[in-house]
Amino acid sequence: xxxxxxxxxxxxxxxxxxxxxxxxxxxxxxxxxxxxxxxxxxxxxxxxxxxxxxxxxxxxxxxxxxxxxxxxxxxxxxxxxxxxxxxxxxxxxxxxxxxxxxxxxxxxxxxxxxxxxxxxxxxxxxxxxxxxxxxxx
Ligand SMILES: [Zn+2]
Numbered sequence: 001x002x003x004x005x006x007x008x009x010x011x012x013x014x015x016x017x018x019x020x021x022x023x024x025x026x027x028x029x030x031x032x033x034x035x036x037x038x039x040x041x042x043x044x045x046x047x048x049x050x051x052x053x054x055x056x057x058x059x060x061x062x063x064x065x066x067x068x069x070x071x072x073x074x075x076x077x078x079x080x081x082x083x084x085x086x087x088x089x090x091x092x093x094x095x096x097x098x099x100x101x102x103x104x105x106x107x108x109x110x111x112x113x114x115x116x117x118x119x120x121x122x123x124x125x126x127x128x129x130x131x132x133x134x135x136x137x
Contacts, residue, residue, distance in 0.1 A: 017097045018090070029094055030087040031060040035106050042110035043086060047131060060087065078131030082117060085128075089113045 016024040018035035030036055041053040052070065057063030064083050068076045093109050096102045104112075121129040 017094045024094075027059040027061075030090050031057055031063050035109075036090050038106035039090065039109045039113065040086065042107060043082070043113050075131055077127035078129075081120065081125065081128050082113075082131060085116050085120065086113045089116060 014023050016022050016028055016033050016035075018029060019033045021034070022028055022032075028036075031040070037053065041050060044050055044053040049071075052067040055063060055067060057066070060083075064080075068079050071079055089109055089112050093104055093112075096104070117128050117132070121132065
């Protein structure tokens with residue numbers, strides 16, 4: 001969690017730009033960071049997939065594989081897309097902090113992930129729509 005030590009643009013070289021608690025790596029940024037975990041929880045819980053967000057992982061790949069294995073086969077493609085999209089949004093948040101000194105909360109990043117998924121669905125990307133359609137039923 002945020003310790004209130006706000007240092008825009010002055011993060012320690014190797015610290016995670018999202019939580020400042022641990023060394024930064026791709027796996028940490030996109031899945032392990034407390035910031036990433038909260039964002040994922042807020043995206044997955046409304047889909048009825050909160051239990052996936054709460055799984056502990058040591059890498060994004062490990063989390064992805066064990067999570068998708070628990071999903072019904074027809075939802076897996078959508079989940080794959082959501083994972084890539086979410087990781088991309090978390091990476092963009094990291095870059096906003098490092099390069100622009102702008103920080104969003106996990107709640108805001110989660111809504112960015114949802115907006116992006118909605119755009120992809122409306123653009124005719126069927127697997128993501130299936131993931132959301134399933135949650136509506
Ligand atoms: Zn972190």
